[in-house]
Amino acid sequence: MNLDFILHRVQQVKEALPAITDFKEILAALRLCNYDPDEVISTFFAMFGDSLQSNINGQQNFEPIALQREISKKDKKIEVLNKKLQESESELETLRLKCKYFEEEKRHLIQQAESLYEKVAELQNEQAKYLHEISEIKCKNTQITDKLQNYSPLNKGLLIKMLRDAHELSISNNKLRVLATSGLSEIGLSMEHVRSMTMSLRSSTKEIEEIRSLYQRETMERKLLYNQLQELRGNIRVFCRCRLDDKKGEHLEFLSDEDIAVNCNSSKKRFRYDQVFLPQCTQEDVFEGTLPIIRSCVDGYNVCILAYGQTGSGKTYTMMGTEQKPGVNIRSIRELLHICHERERVKYVIRISMLEIYNEGVWDLLSHDGNKQLEIRSHGKVVTLPGLTEMEVLNEEDIKRIMSFGEKNRTVASTKMNTESSRSHLIVIFTLNGVDTISGIASSSTLTLCDLAGSERISKTEAIGQRLVEAAAINKSLTALGQVFTALKTNSLHVPYRNSKLTHLLQPSLSGQAKACVFVNISPDVKDLGETLSSLQFGSSIQQIALGKPNPQSSNIKLGH
Numbered sequence: 001m002n003l004d005f006i007l008h009r010v011q012q013v014k015e016a017l018p019a020i021t022d023f024k025e026i027l028a029a030l031r032l033c034n035y036d037p038d039e040v041i042s043t044f045f046a047m048f049g050d051s052l053q054s055n056i057n058g059q060q061n062f063e064p065i066a067l068q069r070e071i072s073k074k075d076k077k078i079e080v081l082n083k084k085l086q087e088s089e090s091e092l093e094t095l096r097l098k099c100k101y102f103e104e105e106k107r108h109l110i111q112q113a114e115s116l117y118e119k120v121a122e123l124q125n126e127q128a129k130y131l132h133e134i135s136e137i138k139c140k141n142t143q144i145t146d147k148l149q150n151y152s153p154l155n156k157g158l159l160i161k162m163l164r165d166a167h168e169l170s171i172s173n174n175k176l177r178v179l180a181t182s183g184l185s186e187i188g189l190s191m192e193h194v195r196s197m198t199m200s201l202r203s204s205t206k207e208i209e210e211i212r213s214l215y216q217r218e219t220m221e222r223k224l225l226y227n228q229l230q231e232l233r234g235n236i237r238v239f240c241r242c243r244l245d246d247k248k249g250e251h252l253e254f255l256s257d258e259d260i261a262v263n264c265n266s267s268k269k270r271f272r273y274d275q276v277f278l279p280q281c282t283q284e285d286v287f288e289g290t291l292p293i294i295r296s297c298v299d300g301y302n303v304c305i306l307a308y309g310q311t312g313s314g315k316t317y318t319m320m321g322t323e324q325k326p327g328v329n330i331r332s333i334r335e336l337l338h339i340c341h342e343r344e345r346v347k348y349v350i351r352i353s354m355l356e357i358y359n360e361g362v363w364d365l366l367s368h369d370g371n372k373q374l375e376i377r378s379h380g381k382v383v384t385l386p387g388l389t390e391m392e393v394l395n396e397e398d399i400k401r402i403m404s405f406g407e408k409n410r411t412v413a414s415t416k417m418n419t420e421s422s423r424s425h426l427i428v429i430f431t432l433n434g435v436d437t438i439s440g441i442a443s444s445s446t447l448t449l450c451d452l453a454g455s456e457r458i459s460k461t462e463a464i465g466q467r468l469v470e471a472a473a474i475n476k477s478l479t480a481l482g483q484v485f486t487a488l489k490t491n492s493l494h495v496p497y498r499n500s501k502l503t504h505l506l507q508p509s510l511s512g513q514a515k516a517c518v519f520v521n522i523s524p525d526v527k528d529l530g531e532t533l534s535s536l537q538f539g540s541s542i543q544q545i546a547l548g549k550p551n552p553q554s555s556n557i558k559l560g561h
């Protein structure tokens with residue numbers, strides 16, 4: 001409570017006091033004033049105790065009540081003070097906590113400040129360095145400017161141009177960099193593409209390898225099966241062909257497609273062949289018989305086709321034929337080229353050679369420097385003819401042209417030697433080298449076409465001199481051929497291939513798993529009966545001769561070394 005205010009009120013009461021005689025009236029008056037009577041009284045006593053004592057007569061209980069009031073007042077004050085003390089203490093605690101927090105904050109801030117001071121120091125160092133560098137650059141700049149000032153206007157122009165160029169260069173450099181960046185990203189994409197392509201390529205390569213090995217196996221199996229079929233038919237097939245003639249050969253009886261009989265001296269001699277071709281059979285019919293072995297040749301087996309018979313029996317007609325009616329030679333070559341062409345996956349190289357065996361001498365008919373005599377060489381089972389001319393052929397025209405060149409050579413040689421071409425053996429050899437582009441299998445084989453010299457006996461020819469020598473040579477080689485066939489038929493350990501040039505040369509085509517086809521040509525003329533019988537006997541003796549067991553890599557002839 002405001003003390004001035006109380007004093008003011010007390011003053012008001014003091015002024016009113018003389019008029020107040022009754023204490024109760026004073027209290028009432030004070031109540032009217034809205035003041036706490038205890039407070040007012042205690043103030044009264046303190047200030048006007050003496051003067052009031054005399055006026056308050058008869059008020060016996062006044063002192064204890066006043067004391068009680070005093071105590072209660074003190075208690076209240078103490079309570080208030082306690083409350084205030086508590087509040088102060090709690091406030092003090094709060095302040096203490098705050099103080100602690102601020103202490104922490106202060107320490108933290110001091111640390112930060114210290115590190116900032118360090119950084120500032122570093123930056124100041126850096127700044128000093130940069131300032132130093134700047135001053136150096138400025139110095140250089142001043143020097144350059146000075147130098148520039150000294151440049152002649154021309155040099156200045158050049159310099160400006162150079163600077164411009166440099167600027168342009170830097171622009172184009174930037175463009176290039178952009179291009180390079182996009183190029184690099186494109187390269188990255190391409191690399192990714194290449195990577196995936198490589199992956200798919202790898203898997204494709206694997207697939208191709210598998211297909212290739214499958215294909216390889218299939219090809220081998222097909223070849224072996226085809227070969228087995230040929231073996232079942234016989235590796236040497238013998239056909240009989242009778243020449244077409246006006247004279248009817250009454251002595252000849254064509255019993256079936258495979259049987260022919262000869263009536264002589266009231267006896268009948270029967271001969272069995274793989275096929276007997278009647279005089280009216282066409283060149284196409286005759287070729288049918290040789291067709292399967294041509295396929296064998298392309299499969300890698302050595303093949304030989306021979307025409308045997310007396311002079312004039314139709315050997316040349318069968319082998320060579322005429323322009324209109326081509327024989328086995330041209331048809332075989334056509335078939336060979338056709339099969340090679342059909343097998344697109346195999347690359348073939350075909351070479352032709354032409355030989356003549358006359359009087360046990362081997363002559364190269366394709367040699368450009370006249371007729372050249374050759375020597376036969378043997379290396380184990382490999383037979384070679386060093387120096388033999390071989391010409392690559394691509395088509396039928398090539399072959400016809402080369403063969404007619406060889407024929408001319410043969411005629412010239414025959415004329416020189418005063419003989420007939422029919423007195424020699426004509427041998428055309430086709431060498432076939434194939435490489436399968438898928439399986440990689442290489443094959444090498446030969447097709448030997450042989451038009452033998454007339455087989456008539458010396459006694460009949462009544463030859464003398466040169467003719468006798470020729471006949472003896474022919475006889476020798478044909479006898480050797482018969483001996484080879486006989487040895488093969490009887491499975492003899494030794495086959496006398498080297499008994500003649502003819503058999504020596506034909507060794508690769510008459511051994512191993514080679515296939516041979518022999519045409520026995522006969523004359524329908526009764527006056528040739530003896531020779532016909534002899535030829536038929538020769539033919540039937542070689543019927544059903546089995547050559548060696550199959551061996552996939554058949555070719556063993558090497559020519560032209």
Ligand SMILES: Nc1ncnc2c1ncn2[C@@H]1O[C@H](COP(=O)(O)OP(=O)(O)OP(=O)(O)O)[C@@H](O)[C@H]1O
Pocket residue numbers: 242243244279309310311312313314315316317318421422452453454521
């Ligand atoms: N099947 C046939 N059809 C028609 N003509 C034929 C037949 N066979 C042979 N000739 C003809 O008979 C003649 C003699 O034939 P070719 O010259 O082929 O006999 P060759 O056995 O080769 O004789 P050489 O040993 O003298 O060479 C030829 O004029 C030929 O055209």
